[in-house]
Amino acid sequence: MRLQFSFLLISFLASSLSAYAAADLRGLHVTGSGEVRAVPDMARVNLEARREGEDASALKAQLDEVSRKVLEMARDMGINKRDVTAAAVSIRPRYRPSDRGAQADGLTATRAIQVVLKDLADIGDLINGALQRGVNGIAGIELDLSNRAELERKALDLAIDDAKDEALRVARGFGVTLGELLDAAVDQHQVRPLMMEAMTARTADSGPDFSPGEISIRRSVRSTFALAEAAAP
DSSP, rough: HHHHHHHHHHHHHHHHHHHHHHHHOSSSEEEEEEEEOOOOOOOOOOOEEEEEOOOOOOHHHHHHHHHHHHHHHHTTOOOOGGGEEEEEEEEEEEEOOOOTTTTEEEEEEEEEEEEEEEEEHHHHHHHHHHTTTOOEEEEEEEEEOOTHHHHHHHHHHHHHHHHHHHHHHHHHHHEEEEEEEOOOOOOOOOOOOOEEOOTTGGGGGGGOOOOOOOEEEEEEEEEEEEEEOOOOO
């Protein structure tokens, strides 16, 4: 008796799940997309300072001095102190090849310094000044938008409108009436700043020739609408 009851229960659950899955497939499924393009108005400049030697304390002191000079320069340029981030010093063994394999040959100390610029016209001055104060290179420049959140919302609004327009267009084509919204899901998106090639001291002086291009912000939404037969004319 228990076996029979268990079998009936399993059959009932399987039928319910099948019916639910079928119901879940009903309706009109559409995807809407929205895009907003804008010229970047800010940049994150990633600087790198590197020193090599035998004494870890001496190497750290040298990098601390570089950081101090960069912070001082940023202040003189009118950059807010909270827009300059100096990471902790990283110290690792340095190796050189030999007949007996890699041999320890001193230490390499590095520090990353990120500067957020609110005026793209300052990129050249920042890079040249940082190189003159002991920075060894530019790890990367990210162009971004100060009003990104607002533009993300605008792109999402466009995606929603696009989904509704697409649903109405398809419904009219099939001669049915579009019903209520049954389900909607906003696709996950990644923040992708526009990457620039690192400038050298010479190209950083390009001045007015510098063109940041545009950043594209895309959002999409998947939605399901109920359908009904169109009313007779």
